[in-house]
Amino acid sequence: MDNKTKRSGRAVYVPGNDIDTDRIIPARFLKCVTFDELGPSLFYDERFDVKGESKGHPLDQATHVGASILISDANFGCGSSREHAPQAIQKFGFDVVIAESFAEIFHGNCTTLGIPCLQMAKAPRAELAALVQKVPEEPLLIDLESMQIMFLNQSFAFSMKPSTREAFLAGTFDPLDELLAQRDAVAAVDARLSV
């Protein structure tokens, strides 16, 4: 499968509007000098009570273990610019997030890490989430080129920010090489501003 434009995997639905970055990964887990160990802290306070006992969060339900597509509601990822949030999502094993809408900095951070953020209107997204809950063992097939999700022989349309989609299709979602290629032009701007 061409991993630039296609993704597939099982999904899990984490309901809620305005899920903020402190809920995605509470601040006390941000103490780190690398992102490697963040996976287990994903949604920690939503998943575990104060004694560390599981609250039965969707992420911990047996039917969703191993899911690689995260579905949520509106304004997902609002709050902090901390990349720890998408890093935790990625390290936990997700490589796609689907929501009604995304907070911007979070969206940008996900893109740079190679996690496409797919936007779906409320009604079809709710329908997809309900179907996933009913048949969690079935994988979704996602095509970034046609912007369609296939699930249980049903097709769902999504949208993406045009520049993000372009970057995924071209494989340039991490812009660093492109930015570095303009060294001389950057030096000229620096010189102009340093006067």
Next chain:
Amino acid sequence: MVGQLENGQYQVFMALHLIHEVTSPQAFGMLKDKGLKVAYPTRTFATVDHIIPTDSQARPLADDMAERMLQVLEQSTAEHGIEFFAPETGSQGIVHVVGPELGLTQPGMTICCGDSHTATHGAFGCIALGIGTSQVRDVLASQTLAMDPLKVRKINIQGALKKGVTAKDVILHVIRVLGVNGGVGFAYEYSGDTISRMTMEERMTVCNMSIEGGARCGYINPDEITYEYLRGRERVPSGEAFETARARWSSFASDDDATYDDVVDFDASQIEPTVTWGVTPAQAIGVGERIPTAETHTDEELLISALNYMKLEANAPIKGTAIQVAFIGSCTNGRLSDFEAVAEVLRGHHVARGVRAIAVPGSEKVDAEARARGLHEIFEAAGFEWRKPGCSMCLAMNPDKLVGDEVCASSSNRNFMGRQGSSTGRTILMSPIMVAAAAVEGAVADAREVFGLEG
């Protein structure tokens, strides 16, 4: 602007890059992995704020991981030739307090920092963006960012604020009306005579919370108040060079006939001292109002989950809600004028029994100036602890945390679940003088009544 990328985004030069210990150590690791150097080290400045304890800052820090994060920052900045405002240098503090007070933040700059409250610097007529760690890497390596163009919404605020109503109430009110995602896709430009009359520190409070409204950044046109604030600051040119800079700065203001993608008008005289009742900054009401009900709140699920978390009742008055902790500080309200405003009303009052109250200056400079004016003594006499500078209880990456389901009257910027360090801790956002009033009463109170500010 450097040019356009293949996917249509723009490559934008960053005149100033600020870094701190939470979101930047990993970026230096990324540079190392790719064998890259910092391209323009003199355009990056570092401070330590999130993890630094506000009681004892003696090294090594008691928390091993905090110590390690600080060490990585020290080593990385030394290795790459980046200036680091370390504790005890007189310049350390919260990154968004330090940049402006040193005069690093200047009109017309593009500024970025791995921190969403970078929006603060927009108060100077800057485009100031919060970025992720991979973007911190991009800026260290190239001094540029890949960006999409932003739409601009003009937030026009006219009229006189009532006595006891502050810049914090203005921005809480704006977010209450426009919502936490109302600003997605937009930069917020604040204008109108209410904003023009504000001091720079008040403008910073307003711009600081733009991100809480979902906006990518906040912006206010530079004017005489901006230039006078900058005059004489450590990193600002002086003498003739200042006049040259000032002439250049004034050319950056948006024109009177600029067009906007959206305009929203607010009447400042209608704004009340505003407090949050829920778990997002938009879940806010005037202090005299009642908590919403299913009929008055747009999203019933959000209402129910917020009230369950906060252990509050729909339709109950917010005034009188008991608090156990009071926090004055943060990049929103940790500047000298915030402590001055509170000191002015706090004299002769005392923190209620059972309330833990802390005042945390936003920087070593704020601390020194407050001490020079004797403000710390007024706070201490009233039963506040006067701490060392840092982010403190805004986000609990340091020892200042709520315990269990304590309720905190807080001058910070986020009332998210678990934000202040306890997974059941509860935050009520408000202005510094409202925090002081709550501390004195032991419950959410109207500062105008507690301190006799009416008329």
